[in-house]
Amino acid sequence: MATAPFSRFEFLIAWRYLRARRAEGGVSVMTWISLVGIALGVMALVATMAVRAGFRTEFVGTILGANSHVEIGNYAYVGENGVRTTALTDYAALTERIAAIPGVARANPRVSGFAMATFGDRSNVGEVFGVTGDVLAQLPTFAGAPQALGDIARFDEGIAIGAEIARELGVGPGDRVKLIQPNGVKTAFGVSPRVNVYEVVYIFSAGRSDVDKTRIYMPFAEAQAYFNREGAADQIEVYLDDPEALDALVPALAEAAGEGRFVWSWKDRAGAFLNALAIEDDVMFVILTLIVLIAALNITSGLVMLVKNKGRDIGILRTMGLTEGSVLRVFFLCGAFTGVIGTIAGVLLGALIAWNIDPIMSAINYMTGGGAWDPSIRGIYRLPAELRAWDVGRAVALSLTLSFIVTIFPARRAARMNPVEALRYE
Template sequence: MAGKTAPFAAFEWMIAWRYLRARRAEGGVSTMTWISLIGITLAVFALIATLAVRSGFRAEFVGTILGANAHVTVYSFGEVDASGRVDRSMTEFDDMAARLAEVPGVTRAAPLIRAQVMGAGQGRNSGIDLYGIAAADFESLPGIAGSDAALGDISAFGEGIALGSGLARELGVGIGDKIRLISPDGVKTAFGTSPRINAYDVVFIFSAGRYDIDRTRAYLPFDEAQVFFNKENTADEIEVMIEEPEAVDRITPVLLQAAGPGSQVWTWRDASGGFLRALEVEDNVMFIILSILVLIAAMNIVSGLIMLVKNKGRDIGILRTMGLSEGSVLRVFFICGASTGIAGTLMGVILGSIFALYIDPIFSFVNMMMGGGVWDPAIRGIYALPAELHLDDVLSATALSLGLSFVVTIFPARKAARMNPVEALRYE
């Protein structure tokens, strides 16, 4: 009676390694092994690269939202005026802003004037989403004041107007040029409402990192915006910035209480929640699709092992007659398949990580080879393809690939273990 051996003994690894080495007479087996290895590598690479781009895109999108927009906006319910429009103007905005600023977790509460106007410069016209904001509050906007691509002197904001980089290009203006703002809600006369037109010096050009913001947004000093829109001693809303934007839902009830009766809030999640939910759905679908791709690549291991078992039938019969147990045979062929999965997974992780870490030069090279214009910020909203490599994404891709590789390997290895040695040697 044959003695029992420890699982995955040295001789089992030796036999598996001999079977994995290429031989001229068994070129088909060697070819299938390489196909399996390349398939697993590419599938894991694609999975990690996609997960990294997904994480980077979400982080870039949320970062530009939080850097250039209010985390929470406080409005007034408003009153209906004689013309039937809802007037949401705030007269006690200074006191309300002070109360909101005292809420734990709030970093800033700034009154704003907001309106849509027409901008004109250098013979060109463009619609502008205009924000009236105090100079100190403007300088504290991380996505605007902290822009690396900014032009001009932010300390001169009180002397003119700040434009988004895309808007400045559209109007053909630069630092020191003048633009005219045209508001349809101007002076009321006996002949109707006359549009209000004012000219301002461009003192600062910013880039918020999102094309839609840079293309339409401009900032005007708060006092000047009050005069321009005939809103002396009033504000349209209060912009609130908090320390933990991701936890905005927890602080919203406290902000409502501090704002007082007749107030309502609108958070950044309310404004972009639909897009974020769409991103989550897309992320889940992409992960499932790429998981299927990994499964297809892992199935190549099955094909290679089946061919290996068929070619090694005589060897299996001899080993069994020499006393090798079914378990040892199973482990030998399991090692053959699992080794391919492990090697392919490792190579895929390395390639995917390199792609995520060096995506900028890789993408620049692709853009150069394609003649430019591969990435259109007007369509995608951001200026470059982002990627963030997270340990959780790498571990999930690795676990998926190894798990599938190990599972699919069991079936042909089990078939080899159950092979009858008499039948295997009968026609040899």
């Protein structure tokens, strides 16, 4: 009896076989074990890939939000006074050339150095950046952040410091912090430290622990005087319209910078870490693939038991004219149903975990006493999750492919069963 492939009666028979009676409880149990195993495997795969994608997005976002996309500066050279320096004396003209390149959103000069910040009996070492107030206000994670304190509009009247420096020093907006810099005032008897007192007018949180615990911002002109950079800058900060399109702009930036100058990008700064994340993503996908494969192999066990229990039915169907192809498709559908239902359940469970990752992490932190997520180690303050269609599609394709492949072998065994042998002892 020739029938169209995957006819309605084939679906009905397959669905009936999956709903085994109590007397055939072994088949039913194996089906449930297979379904639950695949669901858990897919759930783990979807949730893990969502967290990994969210972590990378958050990490890159905080890098781009707290730092320039490209930095351009001088290699060390001997200045007019015979002292080796890296100062950019033509920073104004260089900034204009760079800002005119298509794809560059803005560029600005910067002075940078280190200083000791003290308040009362507390002290800390900070990295001081000298920029103008409009530059600081345009950094995505600085202005208007929920954790920010003070008035960024008063930046020209004092300094802005990171939230963790402020916490360690015990200062707030309006307090006056002493900054000590060893290479300060030049006198006839040598160089004496420079000690200046500044009002803290703004406390920011950039979303990165390493920035919040080290970064101090100072007005550009004041930083030039404080670090002995009169008429010079240390680097040119460059911000791009599309930071991911950096590679196409590097040649133009290098040409505008000229000889003897370096171009240092955000990918150079965090490239090793991002490459490590990519490798970990691939390794995690392979490991979780093995979990899904082990779960899918349970389908084979369940179908082998089903074929053994349904030997008499197979013989009757074959004597009624059912072809080998129809029998194969019936038992293939039995396994496919398990794979499809388990995959759908796994995707839904994985999505629920990804959408509720913050409450889950809060619960884990509560149970572990707050040590489940340490920003000082991981850099960012929270564990985000980002469901991407590509990751969900890969998980679904992997689960269904494995489920279909492992189903073929017991289905072929059922199709090739001799009806005479099947009915001989009935």
